[in-house]
Amino acid sequence: MPPRARRGRILAVAIDQKSGQPLYRQIYGHVRQCILDGRLAPGARLPSTRQLAADLRVSRSTAVQAYEQLRAEGYIEGLGGAETRVSGALPDSFLRTAAREPEQPIPLRCSLTPSARARATAASFRRAVPPMGLGPRAFRAGVPAVDVFPVDTWGRIMARRWGRTPARDLAYGDAFGYRPLREAVADYLRAARGVRCTADQVMIVAGSQQALDLAARVVLDPGDKVWLEDPGYHGARGAFTAAGATVVPVPVDNDGLDVMAGRTLAADARLAFVTPSRQLPLGATMSLPRRLSLLEWAATSRAAIFEDDYDSEFRYASRPLPALQGLDRAGCVLYAGTFSKVTFPSMRLGYLVVPAPLIDVFAAARHFIDFHSPYLEQAVMTDFIVEGHFERHIRRMRAIYHERQVLLVNLARERLGGLLDVRPADAGMTVVGWLGGGLDDVATARAAERAGLHVLPLSPLSVRPLPPALLLGYAGVRDDEIREGVNKLAIVLEQAVRSRLPAESMAHHLMAGSVA
Numbered sequence: 001m002p003p004r005a006r007r008g009r010i011l012a013v014a015i016d017q018k019s020g021q022p023l024y025r026q027i028y029g030h031v032r033q034c035i036l037d038g039r040l041a042p043g044a045r046l047p048s049t050r051q052l053a054a055d056l057r058v059s060r061s062t063a064v065q066a067y068e069q070l071r072a073e074g075y076i077e078g079l080g081g082a083e084t085r086v087s088g089a090l091p092d093s094f095l096r097t098a099a100r101e102p103e104q105p106i107p108l109r110c111s112l113t114p115s116a117r118a119r120a121t122a123a124s125f126r127r128a129v130p131p132m133g134l135g136p137r138a139f140r141a142g143v144p145a146v147d148v149f150p151v152d153t154w155g156r157i158m159a160r161r162w163g164r165t166p167a168r169d170l171a172y173g174d175a176f177g178y179r180p181l182r183e184a185v186a187d188y189l190r191a192a193r194g195v196r197c198t199a200d201q202v203m204i205v206a207g208s209q210q211a212l213d214l215a216a217r218v219v220l221d222p223g224d225k226v227w228l229e230d231p232g233y234h235g236a237r238g239a240f241t242a243a244g245a246t247v248v249p250v251p252v253d254n255d256g257l258d259v260m261a262g263r264t265l266a267a268d269a270r271l272a273f274v275t276p277s278r279q280l281p282l283g284a285t286m287s288l289p290r291r292l293s294l295l296e297w298a299a300t301s302r303a304a305i306f307e308d309d310y311d312s313e314f315r316y317a318s319r320p321l322p323a324l325q326g327l328d329r330a331g332c333v334l335y336a337g338t339f340s341k342v343t344f345p346s347m348r349l350g351y352l353v354v355p356a357p358l359i360d361v362f363a364a365a366r367h368f369i370d371f372h373s374p375y376l377e378q379a380v381m382t383d384f385i386v387e388g389h390f391e392r393h394i395r396r397m398r399a400i401y402h403e404r405q406v407l408l409v410n411l412a413r414e415r416l417g418g419l420l421d422v423r424p425a426d427a428g429m430t431v432v433g434w435l436g437g438g439l440d441d442v443a444t445a446r447a448a449e450r451a452g453l454h455v456l457p458l459s460p461l462s463v464r465p466l467p468p469a470l471l472l473g474y475a476g477v478r479d480d481e482i483r484e485g486v487n488k489l490a491i492v493l494e495q496a497v498r499s500r501l502p503a504e505s506m507a508h509h510l511m512a513g514s515v516a
């Protein structure tokens with residue numbers, strides 16, 4: 001005789017009325033777990049649904065639903081009556097393996113491809129610094145003021161658009177994206193950024209990160225050399241490393257990427273990655289002579305240039321320099337921009353302007369990744385731009401960001417003098433603070449992280465040795481958070497210097513309560 005389930009055993013399901021999980025799922029999950037970990041043996045008899053419902057004080061239909069789910073998945077046999085049992089057909093090996101699941105990760109059986117290994121290597125950068133790209137926090141770089149995004153306007157446009165969506169827009173679309181958005185982007189780029197393009201050349205992408213990935217797929221073969229600004233953007237380094245390219249770090253100075261140095265290090269590179277409007281992370285604007293010399297190198301060596309114009313909308317002191325792409329007469333430049341900074345990054349929309357002869361090959365590359373970007377976001381973004389909300393929002397952001405930067409720089413001068421030299425920037429969403437007191441930037445960033453702050457150390461972004469520095473983002477940080485953040489940072493830095501301990505061990509003092 002198979003063992004009978006002890007009354008009260010399964011029934012001791014801790015029902016949580018407030019968990020948000022339907023009651024039947026809670027019962028189902030509990031019984032399933034009992035079967036998997038062997039507390040209920042194959043063939044064990046289960047209480048009837050009537051009894052189960054009475055014991056757990058749930059409705060009969062809830063109990064029936066739980067049993068139906070278990071039966072559909074093959075865990076039990078019979079339905080509801082006295083003869084409901086744990087299925088006798090469950091193999092022992094499955095039960096033992098399943099019971100081990102929570103403790104032991106499944107070992108990797110397939111071997112990783114070289115490109116997967118290259119991606120993992122590129123991603124290891126993320127472990128060297130605190131995690132990026134999460135919610136806004138003092139002083140997380142790269143996150144815009146998402147709290148002041150006009151979500152009501154966006155929601156209204158979205159509802160209106162959805163209500164009027166013609167059936168044809170629910171089918172597959174063009175790999176380059178929704179035509180009206182490409183036209184709106186082309187108009188904007190011609191007028192605001194001096195980009196020379198037609199809507200045919202504009203591809204809507206899932207943020208500039210996808211533009212980087214696409215460019216790497218189309219332009220690079222494994223082993224090809226790529227110039228990357230040093231220090232430079234880790235997102236670009238990751239995309240090129242993942243494609244199997246050899247990244248050649250090229251120094252930057254106050255005029256941007258040093259083209260002569262690039263020619264000396266690797267004249268035969270296939271691609272150069274630059275942020276000419278505002279170099280990430282140091283903030284220089286690439287000078288005109290450097291722009292022309294970069295274009296000349298690319299044209300003569302038949303290389304491509306990836307221009308990442310990621311935050312040029314936020315310029316406070318002077319008018320933005322037009323894009324490098326506007327000077328290109330040889331069709332070398334792939335120009336990328338993003339909606340991440342001017343609207344919100346979780347939307348994952350950006351654009352890539354490709355030279356006309358490359359339109360078909362980029363369309364083919366995109367087709368085999370994800371066909372194209374989702375329709376609805378593109379349609380809403382079109383109206384957001386065409387109806388003037390986009391420009392209005394940028395103007396508003398520009399004013400807010402400028403005020404936030406001034407506040408941060410002034411407070412840093414008052415509170416962090418001698419420890420962190422925070423220089424004002426005439427554009428963008430970040431400032432650089434040069435560390436004093438012989439402090440190491442990675443260790444200081446980790447200590448700051450433990451004090452509840454996020455600062456990006458400069459050294460993991462650079463190959464050549466640079467003085468230690470921290471990148472501080474302010475765009476998405478409210479005034480009160482900036483004040484509190486600077487105070488916390490002052491304590492972190494003062495303790496590091498006073499105790500003459502490496503900043504890493506200093507974090508323990510902070511954990512012990514010096515920073516609330």
Ligand SMILES: Cc1ncc(COP(=O)(O)O)c(C=O)c1O
Nearest residue numbers: 142207208209233280310338340
């Ligand atoms: C240099 C640079 N380019 C581009 C981006 C934006 O990437 P995405 O458009 O994929 O959100 C960032 C984000 O921090 C960046 O720092």
